[in-house]
Amino acid sequence: MEIIQIVGFKNSGKTTLASKLIAMLSESGHTVASLKHHGHGGAPIGLENTDSEKHKQAGAVISGVEGDGILQLSAASWDVEQMLAIYQLMGVEVLVIEGFKKEPFPKVVLIQRKEEVVLLEQIENVKAVLTPLALKDVSCPVFNITEIEALCMWIMRNFLKSAS
Template sequence: MEVIQVVGYKNSGKTTLSTKLIDFLTAKGIRVGSLKHHGHGGQPIGIESTDSEKHRRAGSVIAGVEGGGVLQLSNRNEWDVEQVVDLYRYFGVECLVVEGYKSYSYKKIVLIRHTDDLHVLDQVDNIIAVVSTIPLSGSGFSFPIYNREKVDELMEWIYLEWVSLAREEC
């Protein structure tokens, strides 16, 4: 399974790019999964008053609720990203698009909106591409840089360079 992270600061376009990538790869016949980091601290809104959360607080190691095609799981401890990735692998996902989790070492697409955002390039590893609204050409980077208006080219490159190759290896 190929894991591709989309990282950047708040309102940099992570969800927009992730959605486009998921749509593009799905149209290519790839089984795509997605994982979004709730980077606002604490639990996502609404989970605290559910029955499954009451089960978790009572001592259940993992608690879940399913209905209408939605499976919501909560763990007694913080989820380790590797555990979550393994869950996606279990469900036969070929490519997992992860939004956020900057500190993990999966292949990353970094979004740059302003010059103030450039320092993120020094804070993360395993960058495979950058999508930027500001000119970065001639900067000597070892990864391709795409203008936000040309993300279709990025989608094709990701499919050809990373996802289809990983699919062939399986």
């Protein structure tokens, strides 16, 4: 399973880029999935006061609920490797991860403002940058914010082995 991370600060365009990349990969015939980091604090949507949450509180290692094609799993804590194992079981070819900045996977970084450039020094394995800024001394390709489709094509051609 190939993995690409999309990282950036809040409201930097991560979801827009992830959606475009997922659509292009899907249209080209690849099995694509996404994983988003919920970094806003608090419980994920719809878990409090549910039977599955009561099961978790009672000691279940994983508590799940399915309805209308939605499977929601809850655990005391998940590490990324456990989540990736679930995606691999589902036969995913390409996983687009939104967030999880500290994970070691190849990344596209979104930079909207000059003060966000520091992110490039804080994370590893940056493969490309998407920004409206004119950045210099960056050791990877830099795409203008208007070039989302070109960035997605670049990822498909040069980065994802299973997408070539």
